[in-house]
Amino acid sequence: MPEFYDTVKTLDQTIPVDYYLPGCAPPPDLIMNAINAILTGQLPEKGAVLAPNKALCDTCSRNETKPEKISMAEIKRPWEIKIDPEKCFLEQGVICLGPATRSGCGETCIKANMPCRGCFGPVEGVVDQGAKALSMIASILGLDDEEKMTDEDVEKLIEGIVDPAGTVYRFSLPASLLRRKRME
Ligand code: SF4
Numbered sequence: 449m450p451e452f453y454d455t456v457k458t459l460d461q462t463i464p465v466d467y468y469l470p471g472c473a474p475p476p477d478l479i480m481n482a483i484n485a486i487l488t489g490q491l492p493e494k495g496a497v498l499a500p501n502k503a504l505c506d507t508c509s510r511n512e513t514k515p516e517k518i519s520m521a522e523i524k525r526p527w528e529i530k531i532d533p534e535k536c537f538l539e540q541g542v543i544c545l546g547p548a549t550r551s552g553c554g555e556t557c558i559k560a561n562m563p564c565r566g567c568f569g570p571v572e573g574v575v576d577q578g579a580k581a582l583s584m585i586a587s588i589l590g591l592d593d594e595e596k597m598t599d600e601d602v603e604k605l606i607e608g609i610v611d612p613a614g615t616v617y618r619f620s621l622p623a624s625l626l627r628r629k630r631m632e
Protein backbone atom coordinates (compact mmCIF):
# COMPACT_ATOMS: atom_id res chain seq x y z
CA MET A 449 0.00 0.00 0.00
CA PRO A 450 1.28 3.55 -0.72
CA GLU A 451 1.75 5.96 2.14
CA PHE A 452 -1.38 7.92 3.09
CA TYR A 453 -1.13 11.64 3.78
CA ASP A 454 -3.33 13.57 6.18
CA THR A 455 -3.72 16.41 3.70
CA VAL A 456 -4.49 16.96 0.03
CA LYS A 457 -1.95 19.01 -1.92
CA THR A 458 -2.31 21.05 -5.09
CA LEU A 459 -0.37 19.98 -8.15
CA ASP A 460 2.10 22.87 -7.84
CA GLN A 461 2.75 21.99 -4.20
CA THR A 462 3.89 18.62 -5.51
CA ILE A 463 5.64 19.18 -8.85
CA PRO A 464 6.74 22.30 -10.78
CA VAL A 465 3.91 23.50 -13.05
CA ASP A 466 4.76 25.40 -16.24
CA TYR A 467 1.32 26.79 -17.13
CA TYR A 468 -2.21 26.66 -15.80
CA LEU A 469 -5.33 26.03 -17.86
CA PRO A 470 -8.28 26.69 -15.56
CA GLY A 471 -11.74 25.16 -15.64
CA CYS A 472 -13.53 22.00 -14.74
CA ALA A 473 -12.96 21.01 -17.49
CA PRO A 474 -10.99 23.73 -19.37
CA PRO A 475 -13.10 24.96 -22.32
CA PRO A 476 -12.02 24.01 -25.89
CA ASP A 477 -11.22 27.61 -26.96
CA LEU A 478 -8.71 28.03 -24.12
CA ILE A 479 -7.13 24.67 -24.94
CA MET A 480 -6.89 25.72 -28.59
CA ASN A 481 -5.36 29.10 -27.64
CA ALA A 482 -2.79 27.29 -25.51
CA ILE A 483 -1.89 24.89 -28.33
CA ASN A 484 -1.55 27.81 -30.76
CA ALA A 485 0.68 29.66 -28.28
CA ILE A 486 2.91 26.58 -27.95
CA LEU A 487 3.09 26.05 -31.72
CA THR A 488 3.83 29.69 -32.51
CA GLY A 489 6.24 30.16 -29.60
CA GLN A 490 4.02 32.82 -28.02
CA LEU A 491 3.64 31.40 -24.56
CA PRO A 492 3.68 34.01 -21.78
CA GLU A 493 6.05 33.87 -18.83
CA LYS A 494 6.34 30.51 -17.12
CA GLY A 495 3.75 30.04 -14.39
CA ALA A 496 1.05 32.09 -16.18
CA VAL A 497 -2.62 31.18 -16.19
CA LEU A 498 -3.72 30.82 -19.83
CA ALA A 499 -7.04 32.62 -19.40
CA PRO A 500 -8.26 36.23 -19.14
CA ASN A 501 -7.30 38.05 -15.95
CA LYS A 502 -10.72 39.56 -15.24
CA ALA A 503 -13.31 38.54 -12.67
CA LEU A 504 -16.32 36.66 -14.03
CA CYS A 505 -18.60 39.53 -12.96
CA ASP A 506 -16.76 41.81 -15.38
CA THR A 507 -17.82 39.70 -18.36
CA CYS A 508 -21.16 38.41 -17.03
CA SER A 509 -24.26 39.27 -19.04
CA ARG A 510 -26.14 39.94 -15.76
CA ASN A 511 -23.61 42.47 -14.50
CA GLU A 512 -25.84 45.42 -15.36
CA THR A 513 -28.46 44.15 -12.94
CA LYS A 514 -25.94 43.80 -10.09
CA PRO A 515 -26.65 46.66 -7.71
CA GLU A 516 -23.84 48.86 -6.31
CA LYS A 517 -24.84 47.86 -2.81
CA ILE A 518 -26.32 44.46 -2.04
CA SER A 519 -27.94 43.59 1.28
CA MET A 520 -28.65 39.90 1.35
CA ALA A 521 -31.13 39.38 4.16
CA GLU A 522 -31.78 35.75 3.32
CA ILE A 523 -29.71 33.16 1.50
CA LYS A 524 -31.59 30.99 -0.93
CA ARG A 525 -30.44 27.83 -2.62
CA PRO A 526 -31.03 27.69 -6.39
CA TRP A 527 -33.78 25.09 -6.14
CA GLU A 528 -35.71 27.08 -3.53
CA ILE A 529 -36.73 29.92 -5.83
CA LYS A 530 -37.68 30.53 -9.43
CA ILE A 531 -34.53 32.27 -10.61
CA ASP A 532 -34.94 35.23 -12.93
CA PRO A 533 -32.65 34.38 -15.90
CA GLU A 534 -31.79 38.05 -16.51
CA LYS A 535 -30.93 39.18 -12.98
CA CYS A 536 -27.69 38.88 -10.99
CA PHE A 537 -27.89 35.89 -8.64
CA LEU A 538 -26.65 37.90 -5.66
CA GLU A 539 -29.51 40.35 -6.17
CA GLN A 540 -31.87 37.35 -5.92
CA GLY A 541 -30.34 36.06 -2.68
CA VAL A 542 -28.42 33.19 -4.31
CA ILE A 543 -24.68 32.94 -3.66
CA CYS A 544 -22.66 33.32 -6.85
CA LEU A 545 -18.86 33.27 -6.75
CA GLY A 546 -18.49 35.46 -9.86
CA PRO A 547 -16.83 38.32 -7.92
CA ALA A 548 -14.10 35.94 -6.67
CA THR A 549 -13.61 33.89 -9.86
CA ARG A 550 -11.57 34.33 -13.03
CA SER A 551 -13.48 34.77 -16.29
CA GLY A 552 -12.91 32.82 -19.50
CA CYS A 553 -15.42 30.00 -19.21
CA GLY A 554 -17.99 31.77 -21.39
CA GLU A 555 -20.31 32.03 -18.34
CA THR A 556 -21.38 28.45 -18.89
CA CYS A 557 -23.25 28.05 -15.61
CA ILE A 558 -24.75 31.55 -15.68
CA LYS A 559 -26.19 30.87 -19.14
CA ALA A 560 -27.73 27.67 -17.76
CA ASN A 561 -29.30 29.81 -14.99
CA MET A 562 -27.01 28.41 -12.31
CA PRO A 563 -24.68 30.52 -10.17
CA CYS A 564 -20.90 30.33 -10.52
CA ARG A 565 -19.21 27.84 -8.17
CA GLY A 566 -15.70 29.11 -8.82
CA CYS A 567 -14.15 26.41 -11.03
CA PHE A 568 -11.88 28.89 -12.85
CA GLY A 569 -10.04 29.79 -9.67
CA PRO A 570 -9.04 33.28 -8.60
CA VAL A 571 -7.73 36.20 -10.65
CA GLU A 572 -4.05 37.14 -10.48
CA GLY A 573 -2.92 38.43 -7.10
CA VAL A 574 -5.54 36.53 -5.10
CA VAL A 575 -3.80 33.81 -3.11
CA ASP A 576 -6.84 32.25 -1.47
CA GLN A 577 -10.00 32.14 -3.60
CA GLY A 578 -12.17 30.83 -0.76
CA ALA A 579 -11.11 33.64 1.57
CA LYS A 580 -11.86 36.16 -1.17
CA ALA A 581 -15.30 34.60 -1.69
CA LEU A 582 -15.96 34.52 2.04
CA SER A 583 -15.04 38.17 2.39
CA MET A 584 -17.36 39.02 -0.54
CA ILE A 585 -20.23 37.10 1.08
CA ALA A 586 -19.58 38.69 4.49
CA SER A 587 -19.70 42.15 2.92
CA ILE A 588 -23.17 41.68 1.43
CA LEU A 589 -24.93 39.75 4.19
CA GLY A 590 -27.31 41.76 6.31
CA LEU A 591 -30.31 44.03 6.29
CA ASP A 592 -30.38 47.59 4.99
CA ASP A 593 -28.24 50.09 6.93
CA GLU A 594 -30.98 51.58 9.04
CA GLU A 595 -32.18 48.24 10.31
CA LYS A 596 -30.40 46.51 13.16
CA MET A 597 -29.90 42.78 13.21
CA THR A 598 -30.18 40.74 16.38
CA ASP A 599 -27.74 37.91 17.16
CA GLU A 600 -30.52 35.47 16.26
CA ASP A 601 -30.95 37.15 12.87
CA VAL A 602 -27.22 36.84 12.21
CA GLU A 603 -27.18 33.19 13.22
CA LYS A 604 -30.19 32.39 11.05
CA LEU A 605 -28.60 34.16 8.11
CA ILE A 606 -25.32 32.27 8.47
CA GLU A 607 -27.17 28.97 8.85
CA GLY A 608 -28.52 29.67 5.37
CA ILE A 609 -25.07 28.84 3.98
CA VAL A 610 -25.25 25.09 3.88
CA ASP A 611 -21.68 23.70 3.89
CA PRO A 612 -19.71 26.99 4.03
CA ALA A 613 -16.33 25.34 3.24
CA GLY A 614 -17.85 23.48 0.30
CA THR A 615 -19.44 26.71 -0.93
CA VAL A 616 -16.32 28.88 -1.01
CA TYR A 617 -13.64 26.19 -1.42
CA ARG A 618 -15.35 23.77 -3.79
CA PHE A 619 -12.37 23.82 -6.17
CA SER A 620 -9.59 25.31 -4.08
CA LEU A 621 -9.47 23.84 -0.59
CA PRO A 622 -5.95 22.38 -0.93
CA ALA A 623 -4.70 25.87 -1.89
CA SER A 624 -6.36 27.50 1.13
CA LEU A 625 -4.12 29.36 3.57
CA LEU A 626 -6.19 27.78 6.35
CA ARG A 627 -5.19 24.39 4.95
CA ARG A 628 -7.22 22.09 7.14
CA LYS A 629 -10.29 21.72 9.29
CA ARG A 630 -9.92 21.83 13.06
CA MET A 631 -11.00 18.49 14.50
CA GLU A 632 -12.04 17.68 18.05
S1 SF4 B 1 -22.45 37.82 -9.08
FE1 SF4 B 1 -22.75 36.18 -10.60
S2 SF4 B 1 -24.68 36.71 -11.68
FE2 SF4 B 1 -23.97 38.55 -10.60
S3 SF4 B 1 -22.80 39.70 -12.12
FE3 SF4 B 1 -21.33 38.41 -10.95
S4 SF4 B 1 -21.13 36.51 -12.12
FE4 SF4 B 1 -22.97 37.57 -12.86
Ligand code: SF4
Nearest residue numbers: 553557564565566567
Ligand atom coordinates in the same frame (compact mmCIF):
# COMPACT_ATOMS: atom_id res chain seq x y z
S1 SF4 C 1 -19.63 29.94 -14.27
FE1 SF4 C 1 -18.09 29.56 -12.65
S2 SF4 C 1 -18.34 27.39 -12.08
FE2 SF4 C 1 -19.40 27.72 -14.05
S3 SF4 C 1 -17.89 27.18 -15.63
FE3 SF4 C 1 -17.71 29.39 -15.27
S4 SF4 C 1 -16.10 29.63 -13.69
FE4 SF4 C 1 -16.77 27.49 -13.68
